[in-house]
Amino acid sequence: MKHSTPTTSHPTNPIVLQFSDVAFSYANVPVLEEASFHIHHGEFVALVGPNGSGKTTILKLVLGLNFPTSGTIRLFGTTAKTGRERIGYVPQHADYDPTFPISVEEVVRMGRLKPFKRTYSNEDKAAVAKALETMELSDLAQRPYHALSGGQRRRVLVARALSAAPEMLVLDEPTSNMDAESEKRLFKALGSLKGNTTILIVTHDTGFVSSLTDRVLCVGNVVPSKIGRNVVQHRIEPTKEAPAQLFGGEALKVLHDSTIADTCCCSQGEDT
Amino acid sequence: MKGFITALFDPSMSFVRNALFAGLLSSILFGTLGTIVTVKRIAGLAGAISHAVLGGIGMALYLSTTGRIPGLSPIAGAIVFAILAALIIGLVSMRARQRQDTVINAIWAIGMSIGVLFMAKTPGYTDPTSYLFGNILIISERDLLLLAILDVVVIGLVWRFYPQLEATSFDDEFSQVKGISTHMVFLILLSVTAIAIVLLQTFVGIVMVIAMLTLPAGTAGFSAKNMLGMMILAWVYSSIFSFGGLVTGWAFDLPVGAMVVVFAGAVFLSFSVIRMISGKTRHSEGAKR
Numbered sequence: 159m160k161h162s163t164p165t166t167s168h169p170t171n172p173i174v175l176q177f178s179d180v181a182f183s184y185a186n187v188p189v190l191e192e193a194s195f196h197i198h199h200g201e202f203v204a205l206v207g208p209n210g211s212g213k214t215t216i217l218k219l220v221l222g223l224n225f226p227t228s229g230t231i232r233l234f235g236t237t238a239k240t241g242r243e244r245i246g247y248v249p250q251h252a253d254y255d256p257t258f259p260i261s262v263e264e265v266v267r268m269g270r271l272k273p274f275k276r277t278y279s280n281e282d283k284a285a286v287a288k289a290l291e292t293m294e295l296s297d298l299a300q301r302p303y304h305a306l307s308g309g310q311r312r313r314v315l316v317a318r319a320l321s322a323a324p325e326m327l328v329l330d331e332p333t334s335n336m337d338a339e340s341e342k343r344l345f346k347a348l349g350s351l352k353g354n355t356t357i358l359i360v361t362h363d364t365g366f367v368s369s370l371t372d373r374v375l376c377v378g379n380v381v382p383s384k385i386g387r388n389v390v391q392h393r394i395e396p397t398k399e400a401p402a403q404l405f406g407g408e409a410l411k412v413l414h415d416s417t418i419a420d421t422c423c424c425s426q427g428e429d430t
Numbered sequence: 431m432k433g434f435i436t437a438l439f440d441p442s443m444s445f446v447r448n449a450l451f452a453g454l455l456s457s458i459l460f461g462t463l464g465t466i467v468t469v470k471r472i473a474g475l476a477g478a479i480s481h482a483v484l485g486g487i488g489m490a491l492y493l494s495t496t497g498r499i500p501g502l503s504p505i506a507g508a509i510v511f512a513i514l515a516a517l518i519i520g521l522v523s524m525r526a527r528q529r530q531d532t533v534i535n536a537i538w539a540i541g542m543s544i545g546v547l548f549m550a551k552t553p554g555y556t557d558p559t560s561y562l563f564g565n566i567l568i569i570s571e572r573d574l575l576l577l578a579i580l581d582v583v584v585i586g587l588v589w590r591f592y593p594q595l596e597a598t599s600f601d602d603e604f605s606q607v608k609g610i611s612t613h614m615v616f617l618i619l620l621s622v623t624a625i626a627i628v629l630l631q632t633f634v635g636i637v638m639v640i641a642m643l644t645l646p647a648g649t650a651g652f653s654a655k656n657m658l659g660m661m662i663l664a665w666v667y668s669s670i671f672s673f674g675g676l677v678t679g680w681a682f683d684l685p686v687g688a689m690v691v692v693f694a695g696a697v698f699l700s701f702s703v704i705r706m707i708s709g710k711t712r713h714s715e716g717a718k719r
Contacts, residue, residue, distance in 0.1 A: 221607050247607045258469055258600055259654040268597045273609045276590060302655065318604075 171199040173232075174326055174356050175220060177389070180229035182215055189215050193229070193389045194420050195375050199325075202348070202357045204367040205389075206412060207377035212387050213360045216377060217330055220358070221247060234325070246319030246355075248329040254311075256304045262314050263299040266290055269321030282321075289321035292347050309340025316344065326356040333361065345370060367394065369408040376414065391418040434680045445567050449686065452569040453672030455577040456633045456642075459626045461665025462584050464647035465657060466619060469599045475523070475620065477640040478534040479515045480627045482541025484636055486511025487561050488548030495552050504561075505628060511541060512624035520620045524613050564635030564687040566676070577629055584622060588661070591615075596657050634687035645694035646671060652701045667697070 176196040182189050189212045197203050207213045218224040219231055222239035233241030246269070266289055270282040278286075290296045293313045298306065303314065312332055319327060327348075333341050348357060349370055361367065367374055374392045397411035437446045467476050490507025493499040515537050522533040549556040588595065597605040598612050606612045623643075630639045646668040647660060654660035675690030 223603065223606060242607055243609060245607065247604060249601065249603055251601060251604075254601075255469065255471065257651055259651060259656050259660050260596070260600060261656065264596070264656055265600070268593075268600070268604065268608075271593055271597050271605070271608050271610070273594070273611070276593065278593075 171201070173197065174199050174234055175358070176230075176232045177216075177219075178230045178232075180219065180226045180231060182212075182219060182224060182226050184215075189387070190219075190226075190377075191388060193377075193387075195389045195391065196420065197356060197358060197373075199356055200353050201372045202352050202368075202370045203359070204371045204374045205358060205360045205377065206364045206367065206374055207362065207387075208364060209362050211378045213362070213377050214330065216389070217328060217360060220328060221245065244325045246322055246324030246327045248312075248315045248319045248327070248332055250330045250334070251311075251315060258304065260303050261299070262295060262301050262303055262306070263290070265303050265314050266295075266299075266317045266321050269318040285321045285323065289317040292320055292350070293317040294343055294347075307337065307340070309336040309344075312336055313340055313344060313347075316347065320347075320351075324355065326358065327351065329357070329359045331360055331362065364412060364414070366397065366399070366409040366411055369396070369410055371410055374410075374412050376412070391420060392416060393418060431677055431681065434677045437680065445569070446680070448569045448571065448574060449566045449676055450673070451574050452566055452577060452633050453676055453690075454669055455574065455581055456630055457646075457665050457668035457672055458581045459577075459584060459630060460642045460646055460668040461650075461663075462588050462661050463623050463626050464643040464668070465650070465661045465664050466595060466599060467623065467643050468647040468651065469657060469660070470619075472620075473640060473644045474531075474534055475516075475519050476623055476627065476643055478519060478538040478541075479512055479620070479624045480631060480636050480639045481538045482515035483508045483512050483628055483631060484545030484558065484561060485541040485543075485548075486545075488545030488552070488556075488558075491556055492548040492552045495554065505632075508628040508631070509625060512628050513621055515541060516620040516624035517617070520617045524616065561631070562635050562637045563685060564631060564633055564638065566633050566686045569632060573629070573632055580626060580629055584626070587618075587622065592658065595619075599657065634690055638687050638691045641691045642668065642671075642694060645691070645698045649694070649698045649701050652705055667694070671697070 173196045177193050180193040181191045193216070205213055205216065215224065219226060220233065220238060220242075222233075222237065222242045231238050234244050235241070263286060266286050267278060267282070269289065270278060270285060287296070290299055293316055295310070295313060295317055298310065303311065306314065316327075316329070316332065332344060336344070345368055348359075348368075351357065352370055357370075359368075359371075364376065364378075371394060374394050375389050376392050377389050378387055393413045393416035394410040395413060397409060399409075399411060434446070437443045438450065440446070467473055486507035486509070487504040488507075489511075490502045490504045493507075494502040519530075519534060519537060523530050545561075546558060549558055594605070594610050594615060597608070598610060598615050602612050627639055627643075630642070633639075634642055647664040649667050650660045650663035654663050671690050671694045674693045675686050678684065678693075679686035679689040
């Protein structure tokens, strides 16, 4: 396996997320071991890996829904549970109930929710309208959520996350079961956010990623003499091999035989 | 109908008026809690709690009749069992979801069995069916007051925490990330539902309370645009079903609780069939185009 220099485009920006030797087990089954990686402010990072490799586990750790059995996670310089309020989360929402009565606007409004807030202010309403516009959903605002296509619903969930004006956007498999048109619109919106908002996108497509991607983190390498998996960074290069309509434009090929060390791109410890 | 209206205004038949008020007050709970139970898909949990209540009723009857705890009311025993069942089911649902089904069924069956055993050992004759199927015509003014208080509490909670309730019902994980204590919301919801079930079972009985928590809300779900609309519509449907059940039960000398549930079930099934047919028609028209 080759090692090469980093390709990150934001090495001088502060680190917003840092995993240091993180291990996690479900009951007695190790899922992650010695997982170390970091993400800089403004980066567009793809977290790739086959199904069942532990990508969703990493997301739950980032969001403070699970806690590591060892190692540390720093999010915006604090714990995941505290830092997550600065994250916009786009879940898969696979177990969604199609009979739930709710409009698109009401779903997006949830992004402005606070634990004890009862009403929404004019500022909240403006943020919701802006998020709907960013995701090109303004015309569908009053439609029932269940009446939308799978791709449109996924864009609604992105709008919901954006309505809170997050500093970091975390998307769990946003393009699964998505039609080409929705995928194009999604990546167009993500492209407009790139640079200002840190984006962590999770995908099970291990071969190719969107050309918006700055870095690729791969979950799946089994730690020698252990059971759990860790996270490594792979080099990426432009390719014409992948169908552009699947990635909202030109795709990048993930070079799994080329690993970049986590520590070589910057001096770490400059948390915000 | 005319006979019912006459009885309603007859000063010597206050139990008929109490029954009507009980139906209308219960409808508020059936509408609000029923909607949450339906959209959160926890009707099975509510069913287990409602059946576990019989254990508490049986135990309270035994303890008071045998003089061990004189004057202990069945409703007190029911509340203790309902809260216990709610907490056990809630904790298992949160911590060991894969065991949820087993625990729900165990609590359902064990609660009822305990009730039957205690009733069998209670001196004198105790008929479990009066608790299983309820009797709205024996509603007291104290029951009405308790129902009214619970209505106010539930409406107050829903008014205060509607956005959080809507969000946790729609997407629990997202709500958790937004800082809402979804586990606490769930436990409070189960506990309030448990107390409501205890009071509501006097109206339609243990067996049928779960039907009234799901059928009006399910019917409202066919046309409601949001959760608040579903609550209001479910309340209206529930009031109509309760009134209809009372009138027909009175007119034909039939159990009111059963009549209410038959009405609710028939309307729900009719709506389901209409929705299925109209859905198929739309689908085939779409295919032709």
